[in-house]
Amino acid sequence: SEARILELHSPDAVHSCVLRACDPSEAAAWFNTLHSALAVLTTAALHEASRAIPDLRHIGWLLRRPRLENNMSSSESSEDMDRWHSIFAAVTDSELRLYESAPWSGEAWRAPAEAYPLIATRLVGSGKRTELPEFSIRCATSEGVITHNLRAETHRDLAAWAKALVNGSHASAVTQRELVCRCLWKGRPSQLVIHYENGFTLLEAGTGSRTLWRYPFDRLRNSSDDGKRILYLDFGGEDNEVELDMEGCPKPIVFILHNFLSAKIHRL
Incomplete structure (x- = not known):
């Protein structure tokens, strides 16, 4: 049965070895x-790797389920989509990096297959099968949100990854301190400033940068978006409901805002 099977994979993701124990208890002993x-x-x-990449904070292997974007292609069966693939992951001070195999050089460490800013990344918890160490990460990009469904080897490993990702996103928020982006407010070219300490400020575009409105974080009642261009901020009351055209996907701004708020709460 599968409870007797162990798989070993080489760091370069080229070689693998399948071992079968006499019974599940022996397999568990070997695994541990x-x-x-x-x-x-x-x-x-x-x-050792920190000598080349000083801001490395956590590394290791994970399993990832293939992402389903729009519809599956004709070559992808439901069985293919349910198959997990090994990836090597690293958390730095500012990024989540994914590699096809374990990096062997400083150059390889600096060239991940995928990289996502931690400040626009959210850990959304484990999967439905809670007995397995599964979790998901949502990464906001200019094209929308990418969701990675991942599995660690053990629940202790999952906890370590969760800690590294959450602490990293909070640290990134504290380090960045401020997000500035252009937008349209009531058709007027403007500049939205979200500051880690001072909250929200909308400035009129141009050299004058006249302040159009300002709200502290504790006035924010709700935030949402339409997934396309519009960011909604509710500061309480009909007169304080703000609609901003971000002239692009608002998801990164929403994720950064949520990480600002999460970091501030965690600091209390």
């Missing part, structure tokens, strides 16, 4: 021993 040894080696590898 191998996992503990690999955890020690991963910690050592993190320290």
Whole structure:
């Protein structure tokens, strides 16, 4: 049965080995021993890699379910979409980086297959099958939201990844401090400033930069978007409902705003 099977994969993702134990208990013993040894080696590898990439904070292997974007192509069956694939992941001070295999050089560390700013990334919890160490990450981009469905080896590993991602997004929010983006308010070219301490300020576009309105964070009652261009901010009362045309996908702004708020709450 599958409970007796162990799979070992090489760091370059080229070679693999399938082992079968006599019974599930022996397989579990081998898994725990191998996992503990690999955890020690991963910690050592993190320290070694930090010499080339000083801002590395967490590294390791994860399983990822293929992303379903729009509709599946004709070559993708439902079985293919349910198959998990190994990826190597790293959390730096500012990014979540995904690699097809473990990086072997400083150049490889700096060239991930995918990279997402932590400040526009949200951890949304584990999957429906809570007995498995699964979790999802939503990354806001200029094209919309990309969701990664991931699985760690153990629940302890999942907790470590969650801590690294949440702490990283909060630290990024504190470091960035301010988000400035152009927009249209009531058809008027404007500039929205979201400051980690001072809240929201809308400035008139141009050299004068006249302040059109200002609200602290504690006035915000709700925020939402239409997924296309419009950002909605409700500061309480009909006269304080703001609609902004961000002239592009508003998702990154919404995610950054939520990470600002989350970091401020976590600081309390």
